[in-house]
Amino acid sequence: MKEFKYVITDKDGIHARPAGMLVKECMKFSSDITIKKGTNSGDAKRIFAVMGLAAKKGEEITITAEGADEEQAIETIKNFLVENL
Amino acid sequence: MTVLKGKGVSGGIALGRLLIYEKREKNIKRYRVENAENEIKRFEDAKKEAIFQLQHLYDKALQEVGETHxxxxxxxxxxxxxxxxxxxxxxxxxxxxxxxxxxVAATADNFAMMFSAMDDSYMKERAADVRDISERVLNILSDASENSISGSEPVIVAAEDLTPSQTVQMDKDKVLGFVTMKGSSNSHTAILARTMNIPAVVNAGEFLKPEYDGQFCIIDGFSGNVYIDPDEATIKHFIEKQKEDRFKRELLSELKGKKNITLDGQEINIYANIGNLSDLGSVLQNDAGGVGLFRSEFLYLEKLDFPTEEEQFNVYKTAAETMAGKKLIIRTLDIGADKQAKYFNLPNEENPAMGYRAIRICLQEKEIFKTQLRALYRASAYGQIAIMFPMITSLKEIKEIKKVVKEVKSELLADGIPFDESVELGIMIETPAAVIISDILAKEVDFFSIGTNDLTQYALAVDRQNPKLDWFYDPHHKAIIRMIKMAADNAHQNGIWIGICGELASDLELTETFLSIGIDELSVSPGLILELRKKVREIDVSKIRDDIIRNIEQ
Known part of the structure; x- marks a missing residue:
């Protein structure tokens, strides 16, 4: 299992569009990927779960991946977050 | 004629017949089924069809409003x-x-509720998305299709609320404008209407009476007014306004998103001058790179007593958020001379232009100044605010200002209130004294902004208010141009930027001169931004610079 933390820097936070893009990124991998904010967590491949976290600027999220391609998954998602959020 | 008041969310004027677009009331009945698997299959098929339709809508929207939307x-x-x-x-x-x-209906309710409960206006609006997708599935299940606009005449579409897909599905050539009873500027209808350049008014309240259907009406997407059955004079007025607006839009579509860059590659920032929050719409509409001068006086002049820190904070915060990361230069209180507020109890002066005004009041009555600075610094956490001080004549004023700024910052720090540590501090260059010592002042501040109106009156010793002196009031006077160049050279030698926010900035006869001097920013009325951009894009500075500089110097 791999995980990392990331603090949102985008001023709008994870709103609909980036949530959609994030879900698409996660779909590329077979690993189970979860996204967590505080005590709430959800499946990062489900758009309602991701949007439901309503992660805003300055808030920390934790991404966890578990499965055969967890390393690549973490790497890709990290890059995606840095670039987009 | 009936006038209704809503919120304009997409600028423009539309005149035409009103079509009331009715949402089919869906009465979803719950009934037991024998074969649940059959129902699941019905849902799966409907979902497949819905996704197919959405792909089609995506392609349509891609053509009409671009990928982002x-x-x-x-x-x-x-x-x-x-x-x-x-x-x-x-x-x-x-x-x-x-x-x-x-x-489907029960699930839609649950998911929509989750969004509605969120403490975030953007996320609240997403409840509409859930309803929109569910509605589509329900329509397919019940084999119904959305009602569409029939008839060949283009109309103004009125509805309780419109979903994004309803908005995009409509035949663009048949829609003159939108009016909805609900909705906000964050709703997709608003966003899509803006990108499709269709005037729209939302939140018009409970106006939608059935008898308005088919009536002639006007919607004003700027003010949010809706005129049902308007009289002749109103129609005439709005046809004129529509013409003006179309002309501006043409210029806009030609120049929007383009850089303020000369033929030989020199860039200049073009910002907007504003005097109230209500001007912000036109700032964005005219594609300003930022606000170069936000006059804070309206906060004081429209009042019977000093505005509180909270009032000011809310105004600055709203402006900073609206500018969304673009620079917002706010000038501190510039009251006195021709701008008076009774409660300041300023004495009548023989010569108010040279009297007790602007920074001179602020440095003597520190509480007024500190209240404003606290509000400004608090708002700096919400955007890119810069602060500019008017009527500077000496170094000691700047030192004194910085002392107060330091106090304000440490108080905020102690109170645990967030602010931007690196707010740019600049001064207006509007007195001859400031120009002459601009090399010294440049070492103390982050930017200069030349106020050409006052600078001209002080340098030429000509009272702006005296009509007899019109002939002598010459802002093109070589003395003024030389002063601008002197301040610019001193700014650049000390690594800071310089702008012009006075009337001269929009004088197209001087654009070449300003570019040759190397002015970094021009701040003008929002309505003049695109004309100025057009002018800048037609200039080749390399061909004229030497002549212009020589002409200034000799």
């Missing part, structure tokens, strides 16, 4: 494919042995 239909597809959403529907069908329609 088309993406909503991509997201809608993902929502329909969301496992939580689908699981919930299937689970309701299977566990309760009920029809697919009921399961």
């Amino acid at each position: 088309a993406m909503i239909f991509d997201i809608h597809q993902m929502m329909l494919n969301d496992l939580d959403y689908c699981d919930s529907i299937i689970n309701i069908i299977r566990s309760q042995n009920v029809n697919a329609e009921y399961a």
Whole structure:
């Protein structure tokens, strides 16, 4: 299992569009990927779960991946977050 | 004539017949089914069809409004494919042995509620997305299609609320404008209307009386007014306004998003001068790179007593958020001379232009100054605010200002109130003294902004208010141009930037001169931004610079 933390820097936070893009990124991998904010967590491949976290600027999220391609998954998602959020 | 007041969310004027677009009331009945698997299959098929339709809408939107806004239909597809959403529907069908329609409607309610409960206006609006996708599935299940605009005459569409897909599905050539009873500027209808350049008014309240259907009306997407059955004079007025607006739009579509860059590659920032929050709309509409001068006086002049820190903070915060990261230069209180507020109890002066005004009041009555600075610094956490001080004549004023700024910052720090540590501090260059010592002042501040109106009156010793002196009031006077160049050279030698926010900035006869001098920013009325951009883009500075500089110097 791999995980990392990331603090949102985008001023709008994870709103609909980036949530959609994030879900698409996660779909590329077979690993189970979860996204967590505080005590709430959800499946990062489900758009309602991701949007439901309503992660805003300055808030920390934790991404966890578990499965055969967890390393690549973490790497890709990290890059995606840095670039987009 | 009936006038209704809503919120203008997409600028422009539309005149035409009103079409009341009725949402079909869906009465979803819950009934038991024998074969739950059958219902699940009905849902799966409807979902497939819905996704197919959404793909089609995505393609349509991509053509009409571009990828950024088309993406909503991509997201809608993902929502329909969301496992939580689908699981919930299937689970309701299977566990309760009920029809697919009921399961979809119940799930839609639950998911919409989750968004509605969120403490975030953007997320609240997403409840509409859930309803939109569910509605589509329900329509397919019940074999109904959305009502569309029939008839060949273009109309103004009125509805209680419109979903994104309803908005995009409409034939663009037949829609003159939108009016909705509900909605906000964050709703997709508003966003899509703006990108499609269709005037729109939302939140018009409970106006939608059935008898308005088919009536002639005017919507003003700027003010948010809706005129049902307008009189002749009103129609005439708005036809004129529409013409003006169309001309501006043409210029806009030609120049919007383009850089303020000369033929030989020199760039200049073009910002807007504003005097109230209500001007912000036109700042964005005219594609300003930022606000170069936000006069804070209106906060004081429209009042019977000093504005509180909270009042000021809210105004600055709203402005900073609206500018969304673009620079917002706010000038501190510039009251006195021709701008008076009774409660300041300023004495009548023989020569107010040279009297007790602007920074001179602020440095003597520090509480007024500190209140404003606290509000400004607090708001700096919400955007890119810069602060500018008017009527500077000496170094000691700047030192004194910095002392107060330091106090304000340490108080905020002690109170644990967030602010931007690196707010740019600049001064107006509007007195000859400031120009002459601009090399010294440049070492103390982050930017200069030349106020050409006062600078001209002080340098030429000409009272702006005296009509007899019109002939002598010459802002093109070589003395003024030389002063501008002197301040610019001193700014650049000390590594700071310099702008012009006076009337001269929009004088197209001087654009070449300003570019040759190397002015970094021009701040003008919002309505003049695009003309100035056009002018800048037609200039080749390399061909004229030497002549112009020589002409200034000799």
